[in-house]
Amino acid sequence: MPSYRHWSSWVETSICVHLVVLPARKRRTHEIRTLGYCFQLVGGVLVERSPASSEVGTCLLTLSSQLSHCRTILRLFDDVAMFVYTKQYGLGAEEEDIFVRCVSVLGNLADQLYYPCEHIAWAADARILRVDSARWWTLSTAFWGLSLLLGIARSLRMILMLRRRLRGPAVAFTSRLPRTKRRAMEAQVQSEVLTLLSNVADLANAVHWLPPGVLWAGRFPPWLVGLLGTVSSLLSVYQAVRAGGHAEAPTP
DSSP states (O other): OOOHHHHHHHHHHHHHHHHHHHHHHHHHHHHHHHHHHHHHHHHHHHHHHOGGGHHHHHHHHHHHHHHHHHHHHHGGGOHHHHHHHHHHHTTOTTOSOHHHHHHHHHHHHHHHHHHHHHHHHHHHHTTSSOSOHHHHHHHHHHHHHHHHHHHHHHHHHHHHHHHHHHHSGGGSSGGGSOHHHHHHHHHHHHHHHHHHHHHHHHHHHHHHTSOTTSTTTTOOOHHHHHHHHHHHHHHHHHHHHHHHHOTTSOOO
16 A cells, blocks of 8 residues: 555645646636637627528537537636746735735635636536536536636726835935836736736626526627637737746736
């Protein structure tokens, strides 16, 4: 029977391998997400405005649905990475602002709960579990929406704090603020603005996928869902590329 030391070593090795492979898979997930929403945007426009091209539009919508299902399958393996991130962040002791710390911790908790709810919903649709999938899809979407809402609150707070520092009395004289630090703060403001816009677009779609009667739930046409998702995906891809090309800039 393997000892605790061997078991602990195996767990650590598995997590390290998972985290090494994660960036490449994350890039692939971004690509799948962007393509899926682009297909939904084009397909929705064709179905709604061009009856002659409705067959092509329907095919694109079907392809978009399959890519979304592919992403759901890939997320079955994200629990470990999310748990490691949540554990590393902890209670956000490194955050200077208590509000940012609280919304970040709550956002991590919402993300952590989102995954198992979605897994159960997927398993119910696949007839692996005999439960009501609609209830679990609604619950997972609610956790996703909550995470987005907390992310929006965090970004707004960070933008206000950073702009206050840039415009504060201590920054009135450029000699008192190193140029590299000022550029880093300005880059972080831009990053937070992009994150804010991306989360707002995703939140609009999240509400749309909630049960009817909740705000604008179920009222978006397919092309609008595709447009919002495409905007959010492109912003995320741009941020990822920008972060890779400017490693010295602090990440939000």
